[in-house]
Amino acid sequence: MGFLLQMIITGVVVGSIYALVALGFVLIYRASGALNLANGEFVLIGSYICLTLVAVYQIPFIFAFLLTLVFNVLLGMIVERVVLRPLINAPTISVIMATIGLSSLLAGFAHMIWGYQTQSYPPVFPSTPIRMGEIIISPVYLWSFIIVIIMLILFGLLFKYSKLGLAMRAVADDQMAASSVGISVKNVYLITWGFASLVAAVGGVLLGNINGVDATMATIGLTVLPVVILGGLDSILGAIVAGFLVGIIQNLTAGYLEPILGGGLKEVIPFIIVTLILMIKPHGLFGKGGIERV
Amino acid sequence: MNKIMEIKNISLQFGGVKALNDVSFHINEGEIFSIIGPNGAGKTSMLNCISGLYKPSEGEIHYKGKNILPMKPHQRTKLGIARAFQNIALFGSMSVLDNLKLGRHTLMKSGFIKSGIYWGAAEKEEVQHRRKVEEVIDFLQLQDIRHTPVDKLPYGLQKRVEVGRALALDPELILLDEPMAGMNASEKEEMSRFILDMLELKNITVVLIEHDLEVVMGLSNHLVVLDFGKQIGFGTPKEVQQNPDVIKAYIGEELTI
Amino acid sequence: ACGGGGSESTVGDDGGGGGGSNGVVKIGGIFDETGATGDVGAPYADGARSYVEYINSQGGIDGVNIELISEDYAYDISRAQQIYQSLRDRHDVSAIIGWGTGDTEALRSQIIADQIPYFSGSLSENLKDTGSESGFNYLVAASYSDQGRAVLEWIRENHEGDFPVTLALVYEKGNPFSESPMQDIKDYAAEQMDGEIEIVNDILIELSDNDPLTTLQAYERNQGQPDYAITQYTWGQTRNVVRDAHNLEWNTQFIGLNWAGGEGIVPSGADNQQWVEALDGFMATITHAFPYEDLPGMEPILQYLESKGRSIEDDDVNQKFVQGWVTMSIFGEAIRIALEDYSPDEIDGVVMKEAIEQIDDLDLGGLAANVSFSPDNHAGTDRLRLGQLRDGQWEIIQDYFGISDYQ
Amino acid sequence: MRNPFVMECGNYKTNYSKDMHLFRIPRVKLRIFIIVLLLFLLPLFTSNYVIGLATLCAIASIGAIGLNILTGFTGQISVGVGAFLAIGGYTSAILTSILGWSFWISLPLAGLVTAIVGGIFGIPSLRLKGLYLAIATLAAQFIVLWAIGRFSGLTGGGEGMVLQRPSIGSFTFSSQTSYYYLCLVILLLVTIYTLNLFRAKTGRAFLAVHHRDVAAQIMGIHLLKYKVVAFALSSFIVGIGGALLAHYTMIVTVELYSIDVSIQYLAMILVGGLGSVFGSILGAIFITLLPVALGYMIEFLTVYMPNAYSLLNSFQEFVFGLVIILFLIFEPGGLIHIWNNIKTYLRLWPFSY
Amino acid sequence: MLRINNVEVVYNKSILAIRGVSLEVPDGKIVALLGSNGAGKSTTLKAISGLLKQEGGAITEGTIEFEKEQIHGMDPDKIVEKGIFQCIEGRRVFTHLTVEENLLTGAYTRKDRKNIPDDIERVYHYFPKLKMLRKKLSGLLSGGEQQMLAIGRGIMARPKILLLDEPSLGIAPLLVKEIFENIKQINTEEGTSILVVEQNANIALSIADYAYVLENGRIVMQGSVDKLLSDESVKAAYLGFDKKEKGDIREVKSYKKIKRFV
Ligand SMILES: Nc1ncnc2c1ncn2[C@@H]1O[C@H](COP(=O)(O)OP(=O)(O)OP(=O)(O)O)[C@@H](O)[C@H]1O
């Protein structure tokens, strides 16, 4: 029982990182109907920026963290302005492709500046795991769990009490009609990319604390795709729930299935599960489907 | 007269809302039959039930004496039921010609092997069907825009291509959902002629949804009137126009012709 | 080479650095400097290039310069294929220094057809083959399998306490690099270590799994902690696995093969104390020397670095740098041998192969174990050292030994 | 080989047939003929290196056309091409190396096996749309590679499998040139097949499914059937490409087919032009040669900055991304669109409309 | 207040859709724009509201002036802020948003946010059907219901000038009458100027003060409603069948070629 609980709890905390990164995807999807395949690189750059501020410029962590957020928001906005804006009326798949190009571009940029060696993160959270009876949790994960919850509430409120949420959905639905009612597609894009990049930076800082930073951190972008889909591309709640769910499933697989079926399943299982669930719910757990009426 | 289609006690629900509520009527072979009613009455939903996009919760639909409800949409098409949509559903970047050829899909036989080899069987078939398609083009006077991608056409012409695509199927029954929306009077008149000719020259039974009462009353042999999913009238234009329920729900006192 | 591309018009820019050369021998390089294994690949490439620059600046080998034509394939195998074609057809190279398991495997058949000797960073046992499958591959250090076997022997000799000891293999199944030595290690243990070392169930963790904790936990629940564990990953994943075992308070002695050794396993930065602690006591097989070791073979490296205004304190001069340097220097030796009988422009892949196979007990100045090749032996050596991390620094705890010592 | 375009001449029976030719204008026909001829004569005036690259381009073009049938024409986004290339390669490897069958039998069988697997992964397409479907194909990518790694008895696991170049009688396609011709001929066949497909019933139905599947249904198109056929057909061609690649490199290993490969193929059809056969070829050439060109650039730059290898290498990555982005911004319609625009411009010149 | 001078629009740098169109909407008036399919009516409206760009169109010549200010070239959202709101053709509701959310988007640029709930009620008053459907995803609505919603969005915006593109499209006759009465009401009560494109010329002219006829991208006729109503060719082309043929469409034996002005 203690073991099961442990697997579930670690699943939840690991899943909180997934949820956070997935949130970045959902934001972009909501406004542009596209997947941002450069999300992993935003995570990477956010992580490096914070590290540099702390390690090189000796700025206390909390300020460095806030500065990182500011930087990433700017980065997101610049990227939108330069890369995405010209594609406002282009088909979704072109936007996706642009983000693939962007991922290569940003990765090249990060590599030029920071190289390839793994760099250790300043120990923001204590590294010794917290033990509660049989259960062990790393403080980083605990924090990421808390931060995810805060983010959820923050974005929930933002979408509820500002026009932005509505505007984003309108833009994703029909750009032409959105402009016709006076929504500035450009501004919506700008703000969304800023937010998405901000969320990615938070993820980057947390991930950096777990495994250090190096170029491979960007792969989280791909790892998290099943999560985004499982939750439903346009659902913030979905991203969070699916993040936890995939975390738990992966851990249960590692805990119970792998000893029987052999290893490596942990990485494939999210894809298998997602495919199966999509067969029943074609738009993920919380996603709103396309509407086709004639 | 032969009943080509019989609608028996059809009900259709979305969530709690009854989009169709126990609707029954029949369509005779070789007539123009209209479905009218206020917005959201369930007219399009009725067509969707006939063409198989919606599955009614109750009732039966007989086509030439056979219950077609268990059939998939594409199978019903094979029976000779063609349809033009209310919200234009053409294949945007394809040319008018290709859209019309698609109408003939079920009449063509070559599969992906013959299609890909093309020379030989497929070409012969393509040529032969092209001839048929050209007939439709002539009929609807689409000659000039044959090779134009349909999304570049103005709304009215798109509507006409939409009708053409259904016609290309050589159907026995054609379902037209507001084919004259967005047309001015003379264009409507022209479309009315097309519809009459369909019947007269090609002997196609027509089911029409249209809001222009002049056109509807002028063209139809029989009508059914829906309101909030319920059938409030059925009969010849004369009968329907005198039906007080219909006047109240749809026609209005002043507009009575 | 048989490619017949010798007559083409695209000839690489001739000559490396130094003057007075009377000919060049072209060697191709396929490196990963920016890809998945760029952390170890970049210093390796740097080392190989540095050796060439050094040798050319010394007047070449008997007056003949080496031209190293290399490109970064970023661990993209299709790119490696293109680069290989360019090296073969455009540059007509006589030998190639390659990198990962992926590209080495992908080119294995072609180099035989094209007759181009190939030194890879990958040390898979199957490259030992002298027959038709990998006949142009050479191993310049102990193969992964030999490293694993040697570790078993070392444990048998040095284990303090009761036998049998339990040992688990930690790797990603299906990954060419990671899985490479595992079956051989199991076979060896079954044949030679009966009653002494018992191989328990594998611990299978994917290279991309950032969170090995639960896998380890589940393993512990079903199997208990093993006494020893051999890992076959590069730095990043080795580090994660060992850290999580540390967090779970395992008493297992982790021993990494080849690529786990080296400085980079401890992340750089002033704040790395947590990692230093977590990794303390970790062992790895060390095939090549650390730059800070006092060895005769280091002389040229130091001399070269100085001429470039660099020093061994630089982050990017590390054990993998030495590995690249040494690997390249073996080609240097082969060229020297070849020049005894051939003129520089006669040196093609076939000649190189012949020359490599004449290398006998080549002294690498302590930077690595001496190597020997022959037509029926493509494994240069089976010798290696063992190192252990203490306080973030590698200490050699076992001088050169090899599996052949025990047979 | 008899030229397929010649066959067509003088074969028309009616006006309509003529109107429906692959290339309606004789001038265009001539142009295409010349291009094909030049491709066949290429080995006469270039080096082996160029032929090698051309071979890679031809193989990539085959794969890209395959993917374009599915993604560009039929609108089903697939990010699992890598897996299907792998299935093609591995099938041919198993058939030729383990069972000892002839290449000429294994090649179509490789296509067939890939088609079957592709068809199976296509079944979800009835319910899944757009990006949700893309994830199912991404799952295919991961699951197939995982399975190949796992069933090492059949696939050789991590070591991969060794293959031979094909041969007819005593002639073996071992030289660059001969293998180039083999690939070129197959590319030609695939191109003609696909061009034909999309002017006849099946291809039109694919396009219809792409645009509006509800309306397509009402046209009498059996959605599941056509989607699965599109998956299978596309996979067949991709599988052929995979087998050709495998016999070219003479080895198959899982690392040849990573997710990056899938993304590269997507890039090809996007840069080339979605839903265009010639676009696929242009895109395949572009994406295959871009790193080569960037390699030259780096080579050139290293002359001036000899100590900046690692910086330059990252720079290459940077530029690769940049080129793709610039492309999309300035020509979202792809290379084929640029090509068409040039043609329209020339035709209308000097009047702008 | 709105004046279009000699505007020419080109799509995709190659298709000339309208050429030299000039028209004017005086303050507080209703102007009708008639014309057959493809005449360029929608194009004219999109040129005003700035939506052309998104369709690959561009104004190559001419000027558009609103309250003495050049609005040509401005972004559509800026134009909406200035008080010009277009109900675009073909409904184009946000299919994934509910009916009420769609109405809210209509009020997106409004500053007086506290009046919005009242206006929503006002729309429901005009279209009671929408109130029943308020929580429904608008993609699921029937064609006519969507059309009501599209007009409702326009009402929510409280613009100075409302551009309506075929508001009667797919609307049942009783409701068409109501809608036009409502439009007239908005015009008189709130002083909103209206430019309405309509195929149903009868009804459009019944509320309009002034009308233009567009054919093949050119204004071919303009004038007060009375003047147009008395014009024979207009009657034939736009005002329906000759009254004596009423109810006897079937008797029209010969094709009557559409009368074109060019
Ligand atoms: N996006 C576009 N690209 C190219 N041409 C276009 C586009 N939109 C419209 N056109 C062309 O411009 C001309 C005018 O079209 P417009 O839509 O303005 O006509 P309309 O008068 O509104 O017709 P309708 O009554 O059918 O709506 C038409 O010939 C049409 O083909």
Ligand SMILES: Nc1ncnc2c1ncn2[C@@H]1O[C@H](COP(=O)(O)OP(=O)(O)OP(=O)(O)O)[C@@H](O)[C@H]1O
């Ligand atoms: N797929 C669906 N999901 C939910 N509700 C639906 C769906 N299809 C139709 N409805 C509802 O059913 C009712 C009838 O719709 P239908 O489209 O049949 O109306 P209609 O008579 O064609 O109206 P109109 O003249 O406006 O086109 C509407 O209230 C509509 O909202």
Ligand SMILES: [Mg+2]
């Ligand atoms: Mg309807």
Ligand SMILES: [Mg+2]
């Ligand atoms: Mg219009």
